[in-house]
Amino acid sequence: MQSTMNILTSAGPVAAAQVRLGWWLVIVSVVVIVVVGVLVLVGAFRSRDDAGDRYRIVREGGGIRWIVVGGIIVPAIILAATLAFTIGTEVATAAPPADPSVTVEVIGHRWWWEVKYAGAPSHTVVTANEIHIPVGTPVRIELSSADVIHSFWIPQLAGKTDVIPGQRNVTWFQADKPGVYRGACTEYCGLQHANMAAYVVAESPAEFRQWLQAQSDSANSPTDPDAMVGLGVFQRSACGACHAIRGADALGHVGPELTHLASRMTIAAGALENTRGNLAGWIANSQAIKPGNDMPVMALSPGDLQALVSYLETLK
């Protein structure tokens, strides 16, 4: 799984424009630092013509030109250029060039992301921590929060937009090529702020439509005996009080929807890869993995636990 969050490796027009501005800022900064650094060093070590009393007080004139040129004129020119570049970039990235073909609603929770595709294709699709988008077209992201302020950031696609309770912020981005782009919550939101990743999966429009269709299906009823036992464990343990599974009478809305859990790459907002062992470990004692999260420690017998995981693995 790709796991870079490098700002400088942009993969879409918004981030690309921001990175161009970024390189300008980096280059100007380095030049300014080097020039001033050299001026300090040379000013310190250059030899003076008069070798008289080192402590003699001098008052030669002409220094004011330094301030006028170095302190006012040159910085004013650099800053004006930088400001023009900045505002140009801001304007160019503020709105998408064409109407977005897809709108995704992203809701920040402590500490995971709920992801909704309204009305698509027959009813709203709900998933978590993984945002699938078609490549080559702008995507509209509507952000809201279920609790505190979070910030939504997929560095290779766009800068941050805060996720603020009582306010709906809208942003957009576009992925130019297929891939998985990792993001994270970047506004400190409490104990597990560090473990609140989001992934954008950019795929061809056909693959995206296919995925959306699959996500809108209800969960399959398990046929494997072990998984059927697992469904019983799921129901008996009241997992549905917090988690929803369409087709299994589980309607909870506290934790992430699990209808297609097995189709996701990670669990616990990127804290773990979605493997059988990790799922079992998470259910048995999530508090050891991500202390403070809302998932209680489930005291299940090893047999029940394995059966439950088998059931969850059928939720493709």
Add this chain to the structure above:
Amino acid sequence: MATTTVPGQLPERLTRIWETAPGLYGVLASVDHKTIGRRYLVTSIIFLLLGGGEAAVMRLQLSHADAHLLSPEAYNQLFSMHGITMIFWYAAPVLSGFSNYLWPLMLGARDMACPRANALSYWTFLMSGVFLYTSVLVGQVPDRGWFAYAPLTEAAYSPGLNMDFYAIGLTFLSVSTSVGAVNFIVTLFKTRAPGLSVNRLPIFVWGTLTTSFSVLLATPALTAACVMLFLDRRFGSHFFDPGHGGSALLWQHMFWSFGHPWVYIVVLPAMGMVSDLIPTFCRRPLVGYTLVALATVSTGILGFGVWVHHMFATGIPATASSFFSAASMVITIPSAIAVFSWLATMWHGRPIFKTPMLFAAGFIVLFVVGGVSGVATAANAYDLQLTDTYFVVAHLHYVLIGINVFAVMAGFYFWLPKITGRMMSEWLGKLNFWLMFLGFGVGFFPMHTLGLMGMPRRIYTYSSGFGWGWQNMWVTVGAYVFALGVVVFVINFFWSLAMGEPAGPNPWDAPTLEWAMSSPPPDYNFEHIPIVGSRHPLWEDRLDEGTGRTVFGGPVLDHARDTFGTTPLDAEPQEILRMPEDTAWPFVLSLSILVIAYGLVFGAMWLAVLGVIGLFVSIVGWLLPSHEPTIPAEV
């Protein structure tokens, strides 16, 4: 006014008038600005060491991926207390310490204009810090970061007393900063030596003056926000609760409309210190004094118009965002003026690299790095990428360490000989500088690249897949080298107390008034109040500065605790001000506020009421006319 002349030789008479009583009472009752200044310096350095210790533990946790040294609770408490301690209880108070100690000496006065308020300012600073750290004793430490965004800080998401300590602690501290600011402003406009017109003030004085106005205008926003937060948490109001008609963003606007001016509050006096010591070591007056003074004041003013650059990602419209982006770039110009004034002073002077100058030169470089990274974060379109990453952590440490700590170190090496009467070791000083400068570069520069590589700030752990590990190890190693530099400073300080060469009045051959008396200065500062004739009273004979000559054998004022009251701009003598006697009431008043604070935070209303009673009693006691004769009787 009494007219009896106190008998005895002049210095003895003045000492008897100005000295503080011995014993515990004297400790609690002293209103001497030098005592208060020293206490401010020592206390703020203790907070620096506390905040540094917190950072040192954090850096162990972050030194490699997937570390398990600290629990997330512990990490969150450490980074919060590190920020709160450094920004509120170290960075500004240490400058207040310098200002308190140096202002009357630089201004040719016998004390600050309001010595008792000065004592109050110190005691509330100390006790608010004691209050804040009580949270550690009861195990409910603030853990929401130093800017504590609502609604995460509301009771629903932060149960426990943690954030109550934050809200009440900062409210408490604001008493100290506000009282201190009023005192500086009154002192400046009222008690300068005759002839010390505003165009002759040291730049350091300009810096503290500017920030004192900023404190008065900015602090109320923070205090109000903290009170509102406390009301939300404990009394059921909903200021920051969007679920009940409040606003989550309101906190950010209030906090940053305080917070950004505060950034300048913790750097402008520090820049002033450097502006004053560079000329001493370059053996010439500062180039562009007037421009630098104006730049200082305009930075303070512009500092109120840039706060939204902390909030570019909150969804504000592009037009508003671009306005604040532009304002944040404009504020670079006054800083550039200062930088090129220092450079010109070096180039047109002949620098002598004693330890203070070494720190000042390092400061210039770090100042520029912190400045250009500030421009990068001011560019709103790119800040959307940079904000809340380690790039910002790098930027703010270049500002707060580069511009505050390095200037403070320069200031200590420069002025401690005046304060203690002993020289610091040059050898240890240079070791101190290089450990701090190299440690800082190794430790904090990689934070820029970590930010560009996408590392968010305020995460207690990270996985190994991002390639952040080795740079974080660098950061940790560099931070420890830097910390070693701080240790060397402490050693050097104690070494100088024990074995330092006596400093004499003016060890650096500096030009300003604070070097005109013995080191350490006598209780009464100046035997004769100087009549100031120029910007460089101690260099006049060697500068062709026209006809201005300072008179050091001027008026004595030895009847009681008297100092000159002068006109605000030209410092023409107007009156003789009778200064108050020592008193322990400011201490009792501060103690009463501490009791109120404990009462509020622990929900013990009887305790709060007790504190309020103490508060009123101490105000009355403070204001009662003194029955003591103002002139000490002949023994």
